[in-house]
Amino acid sequence: PASVAEYQRLARAEIDRLLAAGRVPVLVGGSGLYVRGAIDVMEFPGTDPGVRARLEADLADHGSGPLHARLAAADPAAARAILPSNGRRVVRALEVIEITGRPFTANLPGHESVYGTLQIGVGVPRPELDARIALRVDRMWEAGLVDEVRELAGAGLRQGRTASRALGYQQVLAALAGDCGEDDARAETVRATKRFARRQDSWFRRDPRVHWLSGADGERDGLTGRALALLERPVTA
Structure with missing residues (x-):
């Protein structure tokens, strides 16, 4: 699987190609961090092969649980955003913390878009x-x-x-x-x-640029029309 940095490079190349052809790119679903990597101003700290190798050895020997607990102690916000089972992302977060001396979340971008973007979220009642x-x-x-x-x-x-x-x-x-x-x-x-x-x-709800529409069973029939109505308005986020 591609890293966020690699995904950013590939996604932006495709977005730029579509825009140059006069087409409207549509990015659907996926991890919130990958979405933001594609459309927002976002730079990535470098890597340290020694730190990465040590953390990956810990992951192989002990599993992701102890590493996630370490992340929770160092950066609670990052731990809440990353599943304990996602060892690869836990390792990367700990690596960034060790390299930069700052919380992993401190390296995440503000809400500054690279493109004129309309973001739509579909909310469904929890039950x-x-x-x-x-x-x-x-x-x-x-x-x-x-x-x-x-x-x-x-x-x-x-x-x-x-x-x-x-x-x-x-x-x-x-x-x-x-x-x-x-x-x-x-x-x-x-x-x-x-x-x-x-x-x-929770990740997408924190972004004030997302326009939320109801995807509840009783309202799904009109969902496409409501989304298109937003697209036709001069709204960017």
Whole structure:
């Protein structure tokens, strides 16, 4: 997977290409940090191979939990924004803190856009969103997630630092290893996805430029029209 810096380079090249062709780029979904990396003024601290190697060795030896606890002590805001299971991002945050001597969040940008951008968020009431998440996980299982992970495990999935910790993959790998039952893995996937959704919502809610529209069941039919109405207004964020 691309780092935020690499994603920024690739995304901006594509955005610039589309703008030069007279087309309107649409960036949908994704991690809040990656979205901001693409559209906001954002520079990235360098890396230190020695620090990175030491932190990655700690990750391999002890898992992401102790490293996330270390991050929570050094930068509580960063720890709240990064899932404890996301070892790669935890390592990067700790590396930046050690290199710069400042909290990781101090290196994040203000709300200054590189492009004239309209940002739209779709809000869903928590009980409804939780029900959608549970239904989505059920459909993942019905579509053969366990068999998919079993096949990928044979191709080296467990050795991947990021893919092995993806929602669903991590839980099924635990079940295949005998650490829990398949029903427990499914339930934990639901719980972990709900936690991830709450973090994503909190991240985007902090950005005052986002125009929020309701995506509740009773209002979904008119959602596209309301979004287009915003686009047609002279509104930028």
